[in-house]
Structure formats: C-alpha cells, structure tokens
Amino acid sequence: MRITTEAIRAVEEPLDANHARDLDHASDLAARTGVDAEAVISEICRFSVAAPSWAVGTGGTRFGRFPGVGEPRTTEEKLDDVAALHALTGANRTVSLHVPWDDPDDPAALRAHADDLGLGFDAMNSNTFQDNPSTTGNGRISYKFGSFSHPDPVVRAHALEHNLAVVELGVALGARAITVWLGDGMNHPGQARFVDQFERVADGLHALHDALPDGWQMYTEHKPYEPTSYASVNPDWGSSLLLAERAGPKAKCLVDLGHHLPGTNIEQVVSRLAMVGRLGGFHFNDSKYGDDDLTVGSINPYQFFLVALELVDIGGGRMPDIGYMIDASHNLKDPLEDLAQATDQIQLAIAQALLVDRSALAASQDACDPALAAEHLQRAYRFDVRPLVAEARRRNGAALDPVSTFRRLGYRDAAVAERGTESVASGL
C-alpha cells in the first residue's frame, strides 16, 4: 500500500485543534525569546535525511537475528517502505543503497520506480567487509584479511573494481556520492604494519577518487573497532582526514555518531572536520556502549542537540548542505517505526538548535560567562519544539504524529499480507 496525505489527514483530523493551540503557544514563546517560529518551521520543512535501504529490514548481532514480519523482499520493496516513511515524515526524500545487498539487474527500472515514488538516490555504499560472489570474482579472492589494505595486489584490485561498479550503478541511478566504510584493520597485534595498511588504503581511495565522475563526492568513514578488534585502518577522524586528503578534493569525511571511543566529544570532531573543509556527512544513530546503532537521540539527546547546534553554526544559521543519512539497526522495533522516531528526533534537535540565540550565546562566550551560556542553551533545549516540527511535517503533507498514524493506517499488516511473514530483507 501507499500512504497518502489524504489518508494521513483523515486519520489525524482529531489532532488538529490541539495542534493549532500548541503551535500558537510555541510561536508565542519563540517570539518572546526573539526567534521567529516561522523560520524554524521553514528550515525543518526544507531538511531531508536519507533512509538506508538496509534499515527497512530487521537487524541483528553476532549472536543472532530475530526477523520481523512483512520485510521487503527486493530493493523495489525497500523503496516502497522508504516511500511510506517519507509520507509520514516528509523528510526522507532519498534512499541510500548498499551494494551488493542491493544489486539491481535493471537500474533504469529501479530509478523509474523511485521516480514514481518521489524518491531520489543518496550516497551509494560499497561492501568489501564481506565475501560476496559479485565482489570477489565469484570467490577467487577473499576479504578475510582486508580489502584495500590487503598485502595481495589482486585483492586490492578487486576491491577497487567493486567500488567502481558501485559508482557506475550510482551514476545510472542519479546518485552523487559514494561512502567507503572499510572493515580493514587487525584483530591481533603484529598482524600487519600500521603504515603499510594505511598506505595501501590511501592508494586505493586515491585511485577510486580519480575515477569519480564530475560532481561526485567520496566519503571516508572512520570507526575505531568492529569488525576489527585490535586496530582499524581508519579508526578516528584524524586518520579519516589524512585519507581524504590523500584521496583528493572530492573526498570528505563522514561522521557516524556511533563510531567513537567512549567519552569522545563528537561535536568537537564535527567542528574540527568542518574547520578544515572536510566535513562530508553523517550517519545518525545513538549508542550507550559501542556501535549500538540505536535510534538517534534515544540515549543522549542533549549530545545530539549539541551536534545539531554545531551544524547550525557551520551553516550560518541553517543546516549546511552535506550528506545526512540515518544508520541504525532495528533489532526489536518495527523498522519503519524506528526510522520515523529517528527522523522525528533529528527534526526536534534541529528545531532546538535553531532556537538558540546564537548572538547572545556568543556574547556570554566573549564574557567568559559559562553559567549564562548554559542558560542560553537550556532556554532552547527545554523548549517544547514538537508543535513546530509537527507543523513542518503537516506543511510537507506528512503526519503530525508519525508512529501512531503509521499504526492506524495498517501499513505493516498490509505488508505482511503482500510479502508474508517469512520474508527476510538483505542487510546485516
């Protein structure tokens, strides 16, 4: 089934009166703090974050996976799910594919399907952290001991070839970027020389960079561990920056919110990469321990607010034009409900960040007055921005209350009816 604005409006009609009242109050309160609520709503309306194709299926851990029901069986059905999500949020206009989990035989047909759904294609993702027939020359090589970093040049050549194929597919689909996240590194001290692994990866990324079409970008994505358990080739933003610099001007760094050691000040990492002109994009999620891939904002929403505030600062008062993607793993929740909650959290954090009086904050900073600075941050963070975000969704033809409305519309039941209870989406 497709979710339409009309269907949403019909379901949500009972909410309209209270929404209007709450919106009035929020606008009034914003005005009192010197902020134009319309400007906030307008920026939320404009913002979009890509949904990853793998995230519309159930995720798992190394200990197992408990599939859901009605999971999409094909990339086309994944797009259908993203379209349903976007209908509810108004803020997921693109989808990010992962090859070969997505490996369309007919890219033109897939693109036409996306067009029909009103969706575009965001950054492509390659996969050299697993062995798949289409990426290993039907098993002639293995990425067990690395891809771009492998001591054997034949393996490295296959890794490059796969990435080039992903770019080619992306061109056919109208995408404009490729994200390169590698599982390369070591599980054991002494397994390799750090500098050898780095140099090989830098060479591979440089070769890929030089083959990128005009207008494309490449994102390097760092992660300290997992699947590696001793050292990753690209473990931190410093390495990611060096790799991007070695690759070339089209290469920028992607920050996945879960790819940091305990205690990392992520908002500072964001600032550093932006400062040197290499902030490329985000994978949004949240975590308590490792790369937990939980709903963004579900563990530390204040930290996420601080990241959003950094972005608004970088963008001079609006969200900068970089890549935004959700990257979460829905092991227990319905994937579409979790994606709707994630998109909501992102919209809420941006709205809060837009409510910060940045010039008053700057004055408190110049005056060495951290207590006053904290007051300014709290004034925005404690603001109930839900009416502003709901209004932005409404104006985009989407839902005031995405999760409830998703349930009322019966999308999952319809999916089960069509796809069955045994379908398993490709992905992790």
Next chain:
Amino acid sequence: MRITTEAIRAVEEPLDANHARDLDHASDLAARTGVDAEAVISEICRFSVAAPSWAVGTGGTRFGRFPGVGEPRTTEEKLDDVAALHALTGANRTVSLHVPWDDPDDPAALRAHADDLGLGFDAMNSNTFQDNPSTTGNGRISYKFGSFSHPDPVVRAHALEHNLAVVELGVALGARAITVWLGDGMNHPGQARFVDQFERVADGLHALHDALPDGWQMYTEHKPYEPTSYASVNPDWGSSLLLAERAGPKAKCLVDLGHHLPGTNIEQVVSRLAMVGRLGGFHFNDSKYGDDDLTVGSINPYQFFLVALELVDIGGGRMPDIGYMIDASHNLKDPLEDLAQATDQIQLAIAQALLVDRSALAASQDACDPALAAEHLQRAYRFDVRPLVAEARRRNGAALDPVSTFRRLGYRDAAVAERGTESVASGL
C-alpha cells in the same frame, strides 16, 4: 545580605504575566496526557535537596584552583550562602557539612544560626582521605596508605575515632546520617591484598555502625577510582552493598552519579540497590569523562531523567524518602549560580518523570512494544515543564528564574563587599 521573597517578587514582577500564560498552557497539555499538573507542582514543592557546604566555594583540579570572589570564610558564611540559594530555589532546606573542612567550635551556636536561616543539617561527611591535624592525632598517624583499610590498627583506630566525632557533632547539630566516602585502595598492583583491605573496611564500618545513635543512617559511597588509580576498596555498587550488609541495618548505599565506569547503566544500579532495600541516597552531578563533578543534567539530562523515573517508580509515584545531596565542583561558574542551575535541573527531571504515564508504559512493556514505550517516555521528556517548576518555586516563596534574579539582586557583589576578593572557602 539575605534574599527575601519580597525582594524576589519585586525583581520578578515583569515575568508574572507570561508565567501565568505558560503555566496555563502546561496545565492544559498535562491534562490532555492524563496528568494533573497540580500534583506535579505539589510534588516539586515538597522536594528538597541538600547543598554541600564545600560547594559554595570554588573547586579545583590537581592542576590548580582559580578562586572566585566573595567566598565564604567560615561555616556560618557557608550557611548564609545556602540560605541565599534556598531563597531562590525553595528546594535546598538542608546543608551537608564536611568535617574538618567544617569544624565548629560552638555547634550550638552554628545550629542556632542555621535555625535562624531556616536551614537544617543533612548527612555529615567525614574525611580520612587527607591528613588534617584534627583527624590524625596532630600528625601522629597518616592516611597516606589508607584509613579503615590500613594494615596498622592504630591508623584504623584514628579513622574510627574521627568518624565517631563527626557523628557526635552531627547529633549536636540535629543531623541524622553520616556519609562515609573513603579514598582507600591502591595505586599499584600488589600494593595490598584485595580481601584484606575489604575485611578491614568492613570491620571499621561495622564498629561505626554499632555506635550510631537511634534514628541515624550510614551511607556507604562507592567510586571506582580517584584518588586511587589502580583499585578502590569500594569501587562499585556490589562492593558497596556487601559493605553495607556487613555494617548493619542502618547502613545503606549512596549513589554518586559521577562514580561509575564508562558506560555504566546508572538507572539500573539505582534499581538494584532499591530492590534489595539498600538505596540510601544520592550525590547529584554529571560527568563526561571521570568524576567531573559538573552540574547535574548538564551533560546527559536524559540519563538523569531515567534516574528520576526510576526513583518515582521506587517511590510509587513520588520521590522516595532517601537522602538527596548535590555534589558538584564549581571551578568556573559562580558556585551559587551553579547550585541554582543544579537544583533547577533536578526539579525539571522530577517533573518530567512525574509526567510519564506509568500505567501506559507498563502496558507497552507487557506487550513487548519498545517503540510504544519510547513514545511514552518522549511524551514526558519533550514536555516543557519549566512553567510547572517555576510555579512550584513561586509557591515556595522562591524565584521563577533563579539565576537571573540572583544576578539582579546583587548577592555576589554584597558578598565581595563583606568578605573581600581574597577569601578562600575550605574544601577541595
């Protein structure tokens, strides 16, 4: 100077109209989610958290301390500052002393001063992590290698004697509890046997316990490291529980929010201790790395909300009657402003926790529906509870906007005029 309700009202008169409007809206919104705003306000009115005497002065790190101005020179002046804080928040009715940083010659006079200010005495704190003439028999022994855990029984006897003296002082002041936080442990592997240190501390706490007057409680407070850098005798809630059990029925465990290893699920620790009937109290603060002693709620307010929710659950819908103390270090902010911000954060978190529809949450839990559970939590957490908290403060004769009003009232300037710019409060 003393801060009066009249003075506050005079300063805050311009805020009244907007406050009334915001309160109306908050009450309306609460009603729509099935919660009686009056009940929330009433519980916030009832709640009080102790201010520690050491926290009205500037704190420092091992690298140094940058004193503020107008710091209290005596315990009496510390009480004056707490009275000013309480006037602004309406929620700091007691003060927690630390001996020998506080060591009144005339306890009766100090108690009379407190009575005059409308303050009571919360848990007493002993100090055997430093060498002070009054705790070491004028330097006859040293706590360099431990106090209750020291291999030398003479040192252990001094530690007990000091704690007994603290209790005696507390009796004179009308306090009812003693918090025992020890610096005991090891900096080096092999420095001591774990079991020997534990047994000695258990014996010491048991002896102290048996000397407690009727109606008194003892709090054991765990901390994984600092000042120890290899092992603490009481590093975790498991050890704290064993020590409390060994001490006796009057002993309960105190949870300092900053005394946990990275990633610890603090709300679960709270639940565990309450489950076995040994949750004694809290030291409120927040941290990003170690025991940073930052303003509670300033780094991860959502985690603090989850702790508050656990407390409300334990208390069956209200805050349980255990010990609540702020324990923060004000290295950069004006101590009173930071304490006002801390108290505000605590009140906000409790209000949010009270807004959770706990029976609806329970239903979602029974139905294995974490997405719905998340909706219930968000519904309360995203609620702008500031008008409810401000109203509770107003009803208690305190300030709608504590920090601004503190500044407008000129308290710090008056303190400087009286105490000078060179005064240094005792404490860390």
Next chain:
Amino acid sequence: MRITTEAIRAVEEPLDANHARDLDHASDLAARTGVDAEAVISEICRFSVAAPSWAVGTGGTRFGRFPGVGEPRTTEEKLDDVAALHALTGANRTVSLHVPWDDPDDPAALRAHADDLGLGFDAMNSNTFQDNPSTTGNGRISYKFGSFSHPDPVVRAHALEHNLAVVELGVALGARAITVWLGDGMNHPGQARFVDQFERVADGLHALHDALPDGWQMYTEHKPYEPTSYASVNPDWGSSLLLAERAGPKAKCLVDLGHHLPGTNIEQVVSRLAMVGRLGGFHFNDSKYGDDDLTVGSINPYQFFLVALELVDIGGGRMPDIGYMIDASHNLKDPLEDLAQATDQIQLAIAQALLVDRSALAASQDACDPALAAEHLQRAYRFDVRPLVAEARRRNGAALDPVSTFRRLGYRDAAVAERGTESVASGL
C-alpha cells in the same frame, strides 16, 4: 588423524637439547628466588582448561564470517579437534558443549567417542539468546524479547524446559555443571522495568537450580552489553551474585574476562566473588574494546597474570578447583592454533603467578611498601617461564612448541582432505 605423543616427539627431537639447557637455567634461577621449579612444573602438569566445542570452528562478527577450511561438521569431529589440541597442550582434558549447536541424537555414542579420545565433558551451555526449533517448541515462541525475563510465562516455561533438557543431556554425558549465559535485557530505555526482568530471571534460575542433580553446579555469567545495547539483566558481578544467591547454594558466578566495562579491575572482581564463596569459574579470553573474544593474554598479559595471582592466592598456592574454560572467537587464525596459543598463555600466567614469593609480597604489603611489592611482582613476571611450561607439557606427553608442531604434523591438511573446504562448524 589423531596426534600421538610419538609423532610429537619425532617432530620435536631437534628441540630437546636446547630445552634441557633452558630448563636447567630456569630451575637454577627459580631456586635463587626461593622457588622450587619442580613444584611449578607439577602444578602446570595438573592444570586443565576446557575447550569449548564452538571454538574449533571459525567465528564471526555481525558484519560477517569468513569460514576456514576443514572445519568440523559434527560434534564428533569437534571432539576430534579438541583431542588434537589436547595432544599438543596436555591441558585440555574436557570439552564444553553448547546446545543446540551440539545436539547429539545418541549421547551414549558421543560419550563413548569422547572416552575413546580420552576426553571428558565440562560445563554444558544452554542457548536462549537465539531462536532454534528445538528450543522454541518449533517456533511456537520466540526469545526476541527475552527468555527467563520475558513477560509471557509461556516463553519462560520454554526457556526452563530447554535448560532442563541441557542438564539431562549433560547427565548422560557425565558433565557436572551448566553455564547460563542469557541475552536477556533491553535495547531501549523504558523497554521493561529493571526489577521485573530481574525477578523473573531469578525465579527461572531458582527453578532450574532446584532441578539440578546432586553434585551439579550452575554458573551465572554476567555481561554488561551485547546482544543487549541498553541494559543486560545480568550486567555485572553484583547482579550475578544476587542471582546466584537467589538460585541457591549450587549456583556460583562465572567470570568471562571480556564481559566488563572499560577499566574494570577484573582481578578485584575475582577476589570479591571468591571472598563470598561464589566464584564458580572462568571464560578465558582477552579484549581491547568490548567482548572481543581474542586470545587470552594477547592484549594485556600482565592483567591476566594478576588474575592468575589472585587465583593462586585463593587456592592457597595452587589453582583452586573451579571451572576453567576458554571462550574465544577465532575469526582469522586457525582455531586450533589459537586454542593452543590460548592454553599456552594460561600455562605461562599460572607459572608466573606460582613464582611470586607470596610471603615476601605480604611483608611488603604490611609495610606499606608498594615499590617493593612491585619488585616482587616483576621478579616473577619478567621470569622466562617458557621452559617450565614446555617441560610440563612434555611430561604430559604433549608438545614443547605446540603451534609449530601442529603445523609440522599437517593436521589441518588432513582435516581438509577428510572434511573438505566448504564445511562450516555450528556456532557463532
């Protein structure tokens, strides 16, 4: 193929002369520090650690698995591999099964096969962290939202039934213990009440405990996270202890070296559990980040030495009679080589611990002399104990140099010839 002492001796004959010389020197050096090398060798000879059946196959991460070659296809072949391992180390006399990864149709036949190989059965492991037909009533229930902690009593009943079946199988095989590691907990704040989950698990373990045959033990195994990503029901030693106490006197706590938050002082945890009489056993591995399941001693061998020293102290000069199991994941190394390296590391650490002059160490502790205590620890840790360990292996009919000899004997090639390159062992 089976590895025999004769075959080992034949391969290692060239090593004998140097071994004799090194052993002489080590014995001489030990004597000079007041330790009888023979006593060390004898204790190493006596010690045995179980090999887990799942660890003779390749392990993986949630991102994928790169199988090895010649992997065991059946539990019988897993036993064959453990027998080969034991032939090389002389210290892996038992195997720890995991049901239903191991689910023999004919337990008596399996036991006979083990007898024939000279192997016994160590602690059995149940599995309610995955859905398997034999544990879920052919899919009637699911453990997606918990097993013993599930809100639905029907699910809990199935979990108990499975555990009882594992005990029954263990009885048939001559095992004497069951390890209960649960994946129960939460991924999301609010998903469940902490206390409800705990109580249900405690009830389930108590029921299982009461059904244990005479002479059996149950091990509760804690882990802070994974597969849970917000809270585990049994996250720390304190919870594990409470659960064991609730279960009954046959229940003890198992310490997996990788199941701790960053910075945890594991040797202290060991001491605490032993102190209260509830230290049940170990899962040996090492880690740098999370539950990396790396070769024990491969990341921080000094920490492992401190754990061994604690054990020797608990055992009054020898390793106490508790459960010892390896629990590692061999994603890149040949599983048997990694298990041989693990066993070697364990033997080395025990030998070093036995070389500590514990009475001199105690004297330095009583004298508050941590510098001298450090000297005592270093004296043992820096000792080259390899000749002592090699000699113990030799006396047990095993190899001086297990990994090299394993390769020279061509075991893996023989396994490939027999089992093929496509076999995939059951397990993670």
Next chain:
Amino acid sequence: MRITTEAIRAVEEPLDANHARDLDHASDLAARTGVDAEAVISEICRFSVAAPSWAVGTGGTRFGRFPGVGEPRTTEEKLDDVAALHALTGANRTVSLHVPWDDPDDPAALRAHADDLGLGFDAMNSNTFQDNPSTTGNGRISYKFGSFSHPDPVVRAHALEHNLAVVELGVALGARAITVWLGDGMNHPGQARFVDQFERVADGLHALHDALPDGWQMYTEHKPYEPTSYASVNPDWGSSLLLAERAGPKAKCLVDLGHHLPGTNIEQVVSRLAMVGRLGGFHFNDSKYGDDDLTVGSINPYQFFLVALELVDIGGGRMPDIGYMIDASHNLKDPLEDLAQATDQIQLAIAQALLVDRSALAASQDACDPALAAEHLQRAYRFDVRPLVAEARRRNGAALDPVSTFRRLGYRDAAVAERGTESVASGL
C-alpha cells in the same frame, strides 16, 4: 650525597657471579633466535630518557597530597636527585624543567651545577594552566578561562610572553626544545566555540614557533580532558597534528601515554604521527583509568612493548632520535625508586622490541598469518631480558639492581638528614 659507580659496585659485588651466568644464558638464547645480544646491550647503553624536575617530589590528586620526606627544596636539589637516579640507571642524562616551578635566579649557576653533575637540560615546560605571579603579570590577568585560547588578547599576550621567557631560560641552560601542554578548553557545553578556541591557540603557537631559536623544536601535547571536563582545545592526535602544522616546521607532536580515551590504540597513534613526520617525543607513564601518571609499564607492559616495537620500526632497528621523558606522579612510592623502576621498564621494553625478528614478522604479515606473527611477538616478549638490561647499566657505570642498591646506599636517609622531613618540592 652523590652516588658513585664505586659505591654501586661495592654494594652489588655479591650479584656479579649470577649476573654473569644469566647474561651468558640470555646471550646464548638470543643467538639461537638470530639476534646478537651485544647489539641489544649496546642500544640500551645508548638510550637515555629525561627525568622531569617535578617528579622527584611527591605528587598528589585534587583530594590531597601526602608529602614524602627529604624532598628537594630547590631546583639544584632536584638536579642532585636526578644525578642520583642517573647514577643508578645510566639512562637519565637530562632533566626537563618546568617553569615557574623551576625558576632559577641565576641560570648560569644552575647550568654549571648540572655540568658538574654530568646532566644536561631536556625540553623546557611552560605553565599557563595555573596562575603564578611570574606568569600573570603579578595577577593582572588570570588563566582561569584559558591562556592561548582566551577571548581577551591581553591574556593571550601574557601567555606568549611567558612561553618566550621559558625559551629564553632554556637557551641559557642549553636546552633545545619546549613542550607546550595547555589546560585550555571548556568545562561546560556552550562555554566557547570550538573553532574560536582552536584558531586562537593555533595563532599563539605560530607566534611562539616563529620566535624559536635555530635548532629548537616545539612539542604540542594533546590530552582529552583534565583539567578540562567537557572539551580540551588539543584533545587528540588529530588536533595536535593540525596545531603543529599551523605552528610551523619546528613543531612536532608529543605523545603522553596517559592522555588518551579508553581503548585508544596508542601504538597506532605513534605510527600515524611518525608517518606524517610529526612525531616529536614521549611522556612515559601508564594508567588504568585516566591520566593516572603511574609507573610506565606497571599496568599494561605489553602495550608498552608494542609502542617500543613501533619506535624500533620507525628508527629502522634502533630507537629514533626524538624526545623521551618520564612523566609520572609518585604519590605513594619514593619518587626516586619509582623513577628507577620506570627507567628499568623502558629499558626492558626496548630490549624486548629489539629482540623481535622484524623480517620474520614482516614475512608472516605478508602471508596473512596472524598466528605466526603472534608467535614472533611472544618469542621476544617472553624473553627474560633483565640480564641484557642489567649489563647495559653495568657498562654505563650504573646498577645491576637499581632499587635495592638505592636502598642499600641510604640515599633517602642522607637526603632527610640534609633537607629535613618537612621539605615540599614544587610541582603538582
């Protein structure tokens, strides 16, 4: 008192015979693994690590400090203590001063005193993380809210002026480098803009860099937190590298082993900085939790071995010519004993690293054989290198067994006799 080679030899004469025997065995064993023991001894003989002047006194934490006895009262006496240390280790030929903790009125006299003791001056250290009259224009400004990063240009000018004065003093003493560790950053979110703080610090370091004399180097030293508790301006190697690049070609990065977030792969950080030509030097220590400043090698000696192996790799088979300093805090041990233990640990780790068969290791790396690589590392790490290190010390005129000999020589008693029990060394 001064410690002479003659006095050492007299005390250690009873050790000589066993030392000779152990050395023979070690040389024989090294030869069997293809390594020339003489080459190892020779490299250890050549190696030197600076002692910091502040580390010959007792250190403390923010909770207090327990002074030792006979502490040096002046910088001259600090040099006397370093000379005693060097007499025992033969490997501490230089001292690293910290201004204004060391602030000689007569630099020429101090230099003459050092010459007389056979000591030179290593990297100078500036201090803008505290307020001292000589660094703040007698209190005209304060570093409470930062030094180079302060919003007020007057404060920044004072910070630069102080650093220039430190360089000037260093020139007078014959030093060739300055280490700039800043306490700058934030305690509170919102306290400052990340990019503003970074830019100001970069500008300050650039100005300092341009004033450096020929032949001088500047070291930027990163640290994630403490004294900051929310964000440091130079928190990680990536920031340190950017700052060094901004400063100029004489600027390199210093790695303090305790200045890393939990789990950081420090050996990889070392490799990265060397790879880009910006590895400047080290502060050696060890830690379990934060910046614990414990004896290097006392918590994870294997990690330290891996760092040493990286250095030997960078140096092409010997330790590269960069800056080496001990930076530890001796809160409980006698400072000189701890420094002797630290120097010993460093010498042991280097010896082990030199014993690695690096070409065999490289072959195992090229062959994707991590099990074999682990064997190569273990072969060196398990080697008892103590005789080789002792022999190197002996050849340098120093002690076979530094700590025992230090005690036998009665140095501390002599210091107490001369300096008293109440002296307190300047420093932390």
